Amino acid sequence: MARSRFDQELDRLKDNVLVLGTEVQKNITRGASALVNRDVELANELIKADEWVNQQQVQLNMDVMKLMATQQPVARDMRFVASLMGIVAELERIHDYVKDTGMVTNQIHGYPIPRELMIHFPEIAGKSADMLKMALDAFRNNDLEQAQNTPDKDAEVEALYFASYRLFVTYTAEHIGQIDAINRLEWSLHSLARIADRTINICEWAIYIMTGEMVEIPARHRPPLVADK
């Protein structure tokens, strides 16, 4: 092979992205778990983990730029390295959402919010994490079909988000005195659901690597207003 060192470096960077992706994926469900179980220790662990994720992004971006400067990748190689930066940016943002759940866990600690309000949180996180795994697998295996099909799973996340949102609206109306804490929790709900949208962007990057086409897969719709009178 004429460019074996270059190919080795591309493989190494791909591995690094996948390692990062696996960590981020794991922390999505942990974030929901911290919230639901009011686990402050786990929340702080996730907040701390975000520093590592940020460092990984900086390192990968530097590695990619070095590769661009020294190897002048073109065609699929160029699409691949450009997409690495795109995918890592999405992973970093996803982990910001995880970090947010950790911070909200700390903020609402001690507030009497019923567990039922978060009944869908673990499932939303689980489905979002599953979507992320599917997207990363599609990227790992150059599986175009999976990259194209994974965004469909967002509908399940969206349905749960909508169901949760209704709960929040109803509960808020009845517990107006807790509105600040409820509002912060609703941000976390939103964050967990946004993970699926960010995952769709990862699918778009994977499709770009494989086809050269930049596609825009529409993100989730906002729920209609439910309680205004």
Added chain:
Amino acid sequence: MIANNKSTPTNNGRYAIEAKNVNIYYGDFRAVKEVNLQFEPRAITALIGPSGCGKSTVLRAFNRMNDLVPISWMEGEIMFQGKNIYDADVDPVRVRRQIGMVFQKPNPFPKSIYDNVLWGAKINGFKGNADELVEQSLRQAALWDEVKDKLQDSGLALSGGQQQRLCIARTIAVKPEIILMDEPASALDPISTLRIEELIQDLKRNYTILIVTHNMQQAARASDFTAFLNMDEDRAGYLVEYGETDQIFTNPQDELTEQYITGRFG
């Protein structure tokens, strides 16, 4: 297959020059096989491909330079201004005036800078204002400011990059329609190379430019269209893919092109 958003009409119809079913032979050996290529006017087209794929041979076919190789012969047509330049009634000298060539190694004559520029124009019976033509040609070749005070110095006293721009000025002075360039920067240092590339960009306002290059970054930087040629098992060159340079270097359609431009060929 041909992208056309950069084309402008010319007296040759849609294309500046066109190769139709071109086969080129050296004796019994077929060096170029069934090449069909249409070149956009006032654009830069790069011909790339591995050594021996026939890209220089194809380039030379466009101004009948292969005629000078006794064992070389050709099938097919090169259409220019509505006529096949290989028709019996076409004067090859006139063809070479309208379709000029710049070679790999700068080849100024052992004469003054002034006479170098004027050389081809004089041979072609130029009767106008010589000073004006020299200045205009040297300005177009981005050399005027460097040589305006020493026009009577020998062309050979210039640096390699300046010599190549002098050769470009000499080519421009005969007012061609098309300029063929066979690796025009491969003998130059990186800075001189970039100056030539800048110059080529400026020249496309007035000329159609075909450039053979081994340097893929150069093709990517300096051309609007790229044609990739490869060699088949009989060592005959053939066209693999042609398209806009942006597309060829971001998303080539042929796997062979992908392998070649990413350096994984063979």
